[in-house]
Amino acid sequence: MPVRDDRIEGDEAQAALAAFLDRFDPAIRDGAAEAIERLRRLTPGADWMIYDNYAALVVGASPSERPSDAILSIVIYPRRYALYFLQGAGLAYPDGLLEGQGAAGRSISLSHPSQMDDPPVAALIQRALAEAKVPIPAGRTGRLYVRSVSARRRPRRP
Template identity: 40%
Template sequence: MDPEAQLDGFLAKFLPEVAALARSLLAAMTARIPGAHILVYDNYNALAIGFSPSEKAGQAVLSLAVFPRWVTLCFLHGAGLPDPHGLLKGEGSRVRHVRLEIREKLDDPRIQALIDAALDRAAPPFDPAVPARLLVKSISAKQRPRRPA
């Protein structure tokens, strides 16, 4: 199956407003990060859409995590990012996140500065000359409901 069609199927499991938000954020992030490999994981807890300079998940820098009621922008190496405004949430050793309730929140200059900092630290760096590529990396057989109870 075509990866775009698979992703559409994954998103169709969510409430229409959550799916629309996820699609809008995905389009914005794809435009924002030319050369990104877009890695899709339909996991147990959430639909994860990662942005990596290669096909390797370990090199992913950012991801969108789609949950039943919201979408979260994850900074996969966010623990070391400068966050003067205290926007990043999470207490793990690596990952930090920001909940995006509306598409316009992604345009907040403070969030854009966090994205810039994360992209500046990408190793290897993203190559804008590489065409974006969507890859479905895994689909969990067992998943939590994609719509609120």
């Protein structure tokens, strides 16, 4: 699939992500940034898509440029951030760990990025990666890019 000419990638995308995060309260910004970095270390080879949407900032990991292949994401709201399992509806998980009742996704609200290291959460992340419809190919070099920026956004601070 060809890369769009207007896509922001690489260092420019990293700078854009930092600017998007700076719009949030410092505690949310710092926690979300750490959660994103933790997830990036767990998904070498993934493409990282950034969506600055109306309601939230979304940073998602996908084995390809196709958003429908995305496996995990960090979603940042003005008062909280969450780890989303985009194919989470089919995952077996301990009662109460995942939130949501949609047809595909589930999430975990994070009070601190270190929650991602809790054994049940870490196991769920590994299970999501192992059971993904399209796995992240070993040895692949992933990219970071801005996929969309909404013209209008809710305020990023409460």
